[in-house]
Amino acid sequence: MVDESAVSFIKRGLEAGQTAIKASKIAEATSKNSRVINFAQMEIADHVNINDNLQKIAITNxxxxxxxxxxxxxxxxxxxxKNSNLKFDQAYIRLMIDDHEEAIKIFNVAKTDRDEDIQRxxxxxxxxxxxxxxxxxxxAESLK
Known part of the structure; x- marks a missing residue:
């Protein structure tokens, strides 16, 4: 069994991934900007994979x-x-920047967790x- 910090990491990691997936599906369907659409598709693919792997760790533990x-x-x-066009793209990318900055902080802490599966x-x-x-x-720079 994992400790409380690992449980917190698993829950926060899964929730962050779900947020990225949900927001990116909306962006994929709403944006008219090919860079934003391609980014959203990458987000969906990568975060589905990340969440699948993290879910396996959750089940194991x-x-x-x-x-x-x-x-x-x-x-x-x-x-x-609620936004459209450029304002939508800017809001989506801002959400992705903020959430990835937070996720990186969480993952940097987790890489030293006591549980080796979490570390890996x-x-x-x-x-x-x-x-x-x-x-x-x-x-974001290109959307200014």
Whole structure:
């Protein structure tokens, strides 16, 4: 069994992934910008894979984790969805930047967790999250 910090990491990681997936599906369907659409498709593919792997760790360690989005993230997604065109793209990319910055902090802590599976998962996933953040920042610059 994992300790409380690992349980927290698993739950927060799954929720962050679900947020990225949900927001990105909306972006994929709403945006007219090919860079934003391509980014959203990458987000969906990568975060489905990340969440699948994290869910396996949760199951192995008997951690009850849901695949829901927090009220705070749901409100951010709804706020983003009320925009259109450039304002939508900017709001989506801002959400992705903010969430990936937070996720990177969480994963940096998890890479030193006592549980080796959590450590390996965090170390393997961090470069993907960092690449997502770099891509989102580059897109944000192009949307100014």
């Amino acid at each position: 008997k951690v009850a984790a849901t695949d829901s989005v927090s009220n705070v993230h749901q409100a951010a997604i709804e706020g983003m969805s 998962f965090a170390r393997r996933t961090l470069p993907v999250l960092m690449m997502h953040l770099d891509s989102a920042n580059a897109i």
